Amino acid sequence: MFIKKIRSLLLAVCATAILVGCNLEYFADAKLNDFVWKPSLAIPIGELSYSVQDLFDELSEAGVDIGQNSDNIVMLTYEAQLQSQSATGFLTLANQSFGQSVDAGLNINAQGFSSLHDYNEVFVFDLAATQNEEYDSVNFSGGNIDILMSSELDAEVAYTLTLNSLVTNETHQPLVVSGILDPSNTSVNFTDVLNKYLGDFSKDANANAVRNKIVVELDYQVRVSPTSVIQLTDGVSFSMTLSNPEFDLVYGYVGERKLDVNFELLNLDFFDSFREGTISFAEPRFSFVFDNSFGFPLGVSFNEIAAITQQGQIIPLTGSAATTPGIVNGPQVDAIGTNVNTTLDLNSTNSNLPELISSMPKKVIIEVNTEANPASAPAQYNFVDAGSELNVGVRLELPMIVNINGLVSRQNVDFDVADDLDQAKELTLRLIAENNLPLGGEIELVFKDENNNTVYTVSERALFDGAPVGSDGRTTQATTKIVDIHFADADIRLLENATSIDVVTRMTTTGASSDEIVKFFSDYNLTVKLAVQADIELTSND
Numbered sequence: 001m002f003i004k005k006i007r008s009l010l011l012a013v014c015a016t017a018i019l020v021g022c023n024l025e026y027f028a029d030a031k032l033n034d035f036v037w038k039p040s041l042a043i044p045i046g047e048l049s050y051s052v053q054d055l056f057d058e059l060s061e062a063g064v065d066i067g068q069n070s071d072n073i074v075m076l077t078y079e080a081q082l083q084s085q086s087a088t089g090f091l092t093l094a095n096q097s098f099g100q101s102v103d104a105g106l107n108i109n110a111q112g113f114s115s116l117h118d119y120n121e122v123f124v125f126d127l128a129a130t131q132n133e134e135y136d137s138v139n140f141s142g143g144n145i146d147i148l149m150s151s152e153l154d155a156e157v158a159y160t161l162t163l164n165s166l167v168t169n170e171t172h173q174p175l176v177v178s179g180i181l182d183p184s185n186t187s188v189n190f191t192d193v194l195n196k197y198l199g200d201f202s203k204d205a206n207a208n209a210v211r212n213k214i215v216v217e218l219d220y221q222v223r224v225s226p227t228s229v230i231q232l233t234d235g236v237s238f239s240m241t242l243s244n245p246e247f248d249l250v251y252g253y254v255g256e257r258k259l260d261v262n263f264e265l266l267n268l269d270f271f272d273s274f275r276e277g278t279i280s281f282a283e284p285r286f287s288f289v290f291d292n293s294f295g296f297p298l299g300v301s302f303n304e305i306a307a308i309t310q311q312g313q314i315i316p317l318t319g320s321a322a323t324t325p326g327i328v329n330g331p332q333v334d335a336i337g338t339n340v341n342t343t344l345d346l347n348s349t350n351s352n353l354p355e356l357i358s359s360m361p362k363k364v365i366i367e368v369n370t371e372a373n374p375a376s377a378p379a380q381y382n383f384v385d386a387g388s389e390l391n392v393g394v395r396l397e398l399p400m401i402v403n404i405n406g407l408v409s410r411q412n413v414d415f416d417v418a419d420d421l422d423q424a425k426e427l428t429l430r431l432i433a434e435n436n437l438p439l440g441g442e443i444e445l446v447f448k449d450e451n452n453n454t455v456y457t458v459s460e461r462a463l464f465d466g467a468p469v470g471s472d473g474r475t476t477q478a479t480t481k482i483v484d485i486h487f488a489d490a491d492i493r494l495l496e497n498a499t500s501i502d503v504v505t506r507m508t509t510t511g512a513s514s515d516e517i518v519k520f521f522s523d524y525n526l527t528v529k530l531a532v533q534a535d536i537e538l539t540s541n542d
Contacts, residue, residue: 001478049527052400052437052520068522069399076398084367085259090294093138093247098125098214099239104153104222107231117222122205127212131520134211135252138199141386142246145197147190152234153179159220161238165213166197181236194245201252203413211252216240249336250384254296259370259390266394271310271360277406277506280358282517283399286346288368290328291391293339295383297326299374300344307361315359319351327377328370336385357398368392400520404439405512411503415447427487433464433531436478438510438518440466447498456494458485464526466510473519475510 052074053066065077100123127135145166151157160178167174175197177190204210220236286305292298305317316322326344330336356364370390371384396513445458463483467475487495509518 004272007420046531047527049525049535052524074400074520074522074524076400078166078268078396078398080394082264082368082392082394084392085293085370085390087384087386088246090134090257090259090388090390091247091250091254091384093132093143093245093250094128094130095244096128096214096242097240099148099237100218101237102215102218102233103233104230104233106153106222106224106230107232108224108228110227110229111224112226113507114226115224117224119220119222120220121218123216123218124205125214125216127201127214129212131257132255133253133257134255135250136211137251137512138201138245138247139249140194140197140199140245141248143194143242143244145175145190145192145194146241146243147177148187148239149179149181149190149236150187150238151236152186153222153228153236154183154230155228155235156223157220157224157236158182158223159236159419161217162217162219163240164203164215164217165200165323167200169198170405194242218466220491247384248386251333251382253382254372254384256371257373258374259294259298264366266364266366267395268361268364271362276408277404277508278358279360279405279407280403280517281354281398282388282401282403283348284353284355285359286357287395287397288344288346288394289393290340290342290344291339291389291393292328292330293337293385294330294372294388294390295333295336295385296330296372296380296504297374297377298330299371299376300326300328301369301371302346302367302432303369304365304367305346305356306365307356307359308363308365309359310362313359314365315352315356315361317346317351317353317356319353321346321350323377327374330380333381333383334384337387357396366394387461401517402509403512403515403517404507407507409503409505409507411505413501413503414496415501425489425492427492429485429487430531431463431481431483431485432531433481433483434478434527434529435464435481436467436475437520437524437526438466438469438475439520440464440508440510442506444504444506446502446504447495448500448502449497450499452500456491456498460506461485464528469510469516469518474521475524 024082053068060476063078065079067075067077069075100121102119102121104117104119106117129135131226147161149159149161158178158180160176163175163177165174175192179188181188201211201213202209203215203216204213216238218236218238223232224230286302290298290300302317305322307315309315321344328344329340331340348354373380441463442460443458443463444460447456447458449455461483462481464481465479467477467479470476510516511518
């Protein structure tokens with residue numbers, strides 16, 4: 001928050017005061033008697049003015065965006081991306097193997113003449129699925145098809161194998177494999193790449209609408225010679241394999257299957273500097289932003305969301321948001337390649353989010369379950385494009401509508417001005433704060449040496465007072481506070497040994513003790529006028 005700004009302000013002023021001195025090079029060659037000069041210099045240094053957004057600016061180092069909402073209240077926003085789910089990681093086509101043997105039903109023993117026997121067979125096979133998905137069609141992008149045709153007949157066999165469920169992309173006609181088998185060449189193998197074909201699994205042998213069906217038609221003619229010997233169980237067979245199939249586009253129904261959004265730990269580093277006191281956010285909002293290009297709806301369950309405090313305490317999410325699944329929509333089939341954005345919010349009305357965030361957590365545990373086609377979602381025709389993705393982001397919005405009570409920040413900064421202190425005998429730093437923020441601040445400075453031992457302490461004192469708040473939630477008038485920080489000669493000698501300063505700042509909002517909630521509007525300002533008085537002793541030997 002504005003702690004670092006105030007710290008920097010003080011240190012800059014202190015350094016300015018300490019460095020007050022005179023340039024005596026003009027007198028380097030002058031022959032004068034020794035003298036002692038003890039001037040007292042009162043120097044107005046200037047005026048510093050900070051808006052609320054200026055005071056919060058350094059939080060951006062921890063990834064916080066500082067802006068304002070539509071009501072001109074300062075808003076802290078923290079965003080992060082969770083794991084994405086790709087199409088190839090979500091859906092894998094199974095290898096397919098199927099085939100059939102058929103008997104010709106001929107009983108011939110060298111009948112002494114030639115004869116022809118025609119056959120027509122239609123076979124329907126079930127497409128193998130990995131998780132009960134049901135396919136209408138698949139645009140293949142990779143993989144292979146292998147067909148083996150075999151004959152046991154002591155005769156020539158002319159065959160035509162028609163795969164009604166594999167349509168060539170060029171001709172839009174079914175894949176047809178034909179050839180001739182005979183006793184000297186009893187089998188033949190056909191191999192091709194699958195990306196030449198569209199898989200149409202939406203019709204049965206009678207062209208009725210179905211899913212997951214592969215229809216194969218076998219026409220063959222047995223050409224019996226005068227010397228052929230054929231038994232009743234002799235026949236022909238075929239087998240087919242679709243190996244390593246990949247897809248560009250799948251239509252049908254993918255089932256009620258889960259998408260993988262892994263366990264995440266979200267770091268909230270901007271709370272790290274606070275160790276004492278409390279800050280309560282009245283209206284935090286934790287948004288899950290789903291960017292979905294899968295062609296189906298998703299059910300979202302917040303399986304585990306919990307805050308881990310600085311002390312290691314775990315505070316779980318409770319409320320209706322923790323128990324009621326949300327719905328994430330997907331694009332319709334006429335909008336393939338587009339995204340649908342859905343935001344699911346956790347807030348003070350559906351969860352204990354204010355408790356979680358007001359604990360100033362170090363981390364937030366996030367585990368989200370997503371399931372395709374939940375029963376609670378409207379029915380939708382499914383598709384999966386090779387480029388389909390589910391991207392999940394989180395956005396934490398913290399409007400500065402808060403109660404702050406004794407919130408303490410401790411920072412350590414370098415302090416290396418010992419060589420500039422030898423002429424300073426007394427220093428008084430005056431700060432005049434004009435403040436219309438509903439926030440008061442106290443500060444303590446602990447000067448330490450290189451061994452981390454305390455050499456001097458500026459005890460805790462009020463730096464500025466919180467402004468009173470009216471019935472409309474805005475402050476009614478600015479407060480004025482005058483603070484003098486005095487360093488005597490003995491104090492300055494101690495400061496010469498200091499190498500760092502522990503800056504301890506304690507903040508409290510107006511009415512904090514009575515649980516009053518205040519608002520930080522973006523037009524609020526804190527103005528600090530600065531002046532220093534320095535007593536310096538110079539001699540002609542300096």
